[in-house]
Amino acid sequence: MRLGDIAQRLHGRLEGDPDIDIVRVAGIEQAQPGDLTFVANPKYLAHLQATRASAVIVGTPVTVPAGAPAIIRCEHPYMAFAQAVSLFVQQAPPPVGIDRLAAVGSDVTVGEQVSIGPFVTIGAGASVGARTIVYPNVVIAPGATVGDDCVIHSQASIRERVQVGHRVVLQDGVVIGSDGFGFVKQPDGAHFKIPQHADVVIEDDVEIGANTTIDRPAVGETRIGAGSKIDNLVQIGHGVSIGRRVLLAAQVGIAGSTVIEDDVVLAGQVGVAGHIRVGKGVVATGQTGLTGSIAPGEFVSGCPEMPNRDWLKASAVFRQLPELKKRVADLEQRLRELEDRRE
């Protein structure tokens, strides 16, 4: 693709030869001649002199070092990079239609131009919206609804009566609507199962990562808000409510009935207790254990959680604890000597 054409499609300002032929988008350290790369963070500008890339996307105000390759200046260079990646994707969509090896139940509604692969099971009364792609070996259970323009990857399981909105992406092996973990302990110690048959709602523009599981509750609903993005191997307990534009990194676990408000960001392996409220815009670093409700806007770490600044400082002292203990013992010894002399 001509560099000049790329610059135009990214609404960027080109500094260099518009006729350079770009064949790929690459990271700045891996880039080869023919590649377009990017620098979104000014601290990586030094790489510009060493890169083998043929062209680089940078921010508008940035000063480029001498010897840099051709430059496309964009207001939002990271966004421009994402768009550049899109330009080079050559992905043939799967064929439109219902594969003859799919098992489609009675009273199933499918929109126009759906693509349904082999060994897909769609239960009675389910519906699949227009232009949605259902990859091979997916199960959509009776009464479930999937909206328009969704992509459901292989081995996903959408359980009975689950409601999935429009433009939702489910990666491979996702489970939505499995039974919540709800049991009543009986006098003899046995666990009586509370039937888990209530609703799960996945709103529009949600993406859910591979092998993530989202449980259904006994009463009420489990809900994932519009535009939220969930990574792989995440557990969403029954009756959890996730707000809009939330980001949950891989292996996060959220226990039952907890509310995660809009714009929360939980890093990898964060655990969240049940029946709490995590306020709008809260950010938690990796492996944080949230044990109680958190006010909006907090930035937290540790288990139990605390402000990230406090955790960083306390962790620095933690490493020195053996020395601190020695200093206390030394103080005790010296103080005892002083006291003894006084007597």
Next chain:
Amino acid sequence: MRLGDIAQRLHGRLEGDPDIDIVRVAGIEQAQPGDLTFVANPKYLAHLQATRASAVIVGTPVTVPAGAPAIIRCEHPYMAFAQAVSLFVQQAPPPVGIDRLAAVGSDVTVGEQVSIGPFVTIGAGASVGARTIVYPNVVIAPGATVGDDCVIHSQASIRERVQVGHRVVLQDGVVIGSDGFGFVKQPDGAHFKIPQHADVVIEDDVEIGANTTIDRPAVGETRIGAGSKIDNLVQIGHGVSIGRRVLLAAQVGIAGSTVIEDDVVLAGQVGVAGHIRVGKGVVATGQTGLTGSIAPGEFVSGCPEMPNRDWLKASAVFRQLPELKKRVADLEQRLRELEDRRE
């Protein structure tokens, strides 16, 4: 359903109009007119005045505030709630029989009234007990046995010769009998695979959550005891023995050859080292890292684990470590001054 009929079926005492029409069971804060709700924990009794529910299940000794809706008094209100939920479940079971799109191997035994969905694979010599439901796209490998009245949800994989008892529920994507993680490091650093072909036994009345994995060992067996309940995304290593009525919350991981005794409760994301014994009735809070054997009845937290009380107290001081360090430095300074003056 008439409220009077519900009270009778829950063996509860009704205080209110038996002709109220109940359409749903709901949580006390979400409940609407027409809903039945419950209060199991007395501290939520205050909600009774504000609830829009038409009726509430409460405990027998409880004093209900004025203005509360109709009341059903039950000895075990949480258990009664679970039963009430059951009354409103309208789940049509899948059709009895073997779907014509299932692949059933030679010498497979199936009990009466089984339901086996499309794209289910059942290997040679396997057996499926009476009234068991096998949802679409499940794989039951050669020689595996599944008992009576089980429910095996979609995308589950039951590997060769795994033994599953009666009334077992496997949620979607469960893997039972995958190869344990057993390798011998060779002199050149390469890892030689120890074949993992021994047994896995899932006893009666076990439930296993979505995408949970249970490994088979090289020798001996992996066993899940009767009545134990395992949540989603849990890892059970090879040769692990889980007792009866154990509860493992989501994302718990148990390394190889460990023994978990009866009635243990591990909260979410707990990690358990290999080759240890966790005593009967031990409870561990979320994210606990169990590194050594634990005596029966202990309540533990932290990594490495310690009594929960000690952990709570130590964690409270952890936050104050920077201040504690300053106090020690201040003591040192003042003591030095005292010592200097003495000389």
Next chain:
Amino acid sequence: MRLGDIAQRLHGRLEGDPDIDIVRVAGIEQAQPGDLTFVANPKYLAHLQATRASAVIVGTPVTVPAGAPAIIRCEHPYMAFAQAVSLFVQQAPPPVGIDRLAAVGSDVTVGEQVSIGPFVTIGAGASVGARTIVYPNVVIAPGATVGDDCVIHSQASIRERVQVGHRVVLQDGVVIGSDGFGFVKQPDGAHFKIPQHADVVIEDDVEIGANTTIDRPAVGETRIGAGSKIDNLVQIGHGVSIGRRVLLAAQVGIAGSTVIEDDVVLAGQVGVAGHIRVGKGVVATGQTGLTGSIAPGEFVSGCPEMPNRDWLKASAVFRQLPELKKRVADLEQRLRELEDRRE
């Protein structure tokens, strides 16, 4: 099998009756008459007097207590145990050929003696090498390549254009090539998806555990080095590079663009931040949170990570923090008294 024959096949020296009939390999505590067991760690030699096993594999220099059963002496007893287990595996491989219920796309290449089970989907242009076994309900997407002598267990999903080497084992439910978690936050707070269409390469002799997920990146590649072994429910983020002979225990999570060098060992539930480098031979204990790059050969624990020795010592003091705080308060009180007396 005759004990004499076993000894010969293990290249061991037999001390005892070569005509003993061995029917099974077992752990030393579970072993019964007719069983062969092993002691690799000298500290378990005491078990030899009590074992019911008919024969035991031990190291060459070991002194065996009186009353022990027949002995096979081997230079590497744990390796000999692994080989002994292999001798007793009676696993019928699935039938060679492509099941008539598989869906094989156009231009698919399959090697000789492949075994492809029912409800397997192989997309257009994909290839499967010689003698590779693809168990039921696996999906191999268009353009993916799987090498020779691989074993792909049920419910696995190998996404488009993923490259899998020779002798690779994928346990059930593995997902390779799912979209990386890459989004650009837009001015209105919405997350724009960066297309994730670059490469994933699984080198030769890799094993990947059940329900583990390996993401593909937007640019560059995700790579798992030759001979590395990954346990169940592990998350490998997009653009991660794993070296050779690496061991990742269950539920480890590695965030995007991180480099794990050769021979690293991460125990269960370890979390690794993105964009860092974990040096050759690093070992991290369970639940460690690696937040920054680690020099080769380090042995680390804790979150944030620190040398294991320091962590053990600091953790020991952590438990005593309430007492340490009291000692500091006591010092302050006594010092104040001394100071007061001076005035």
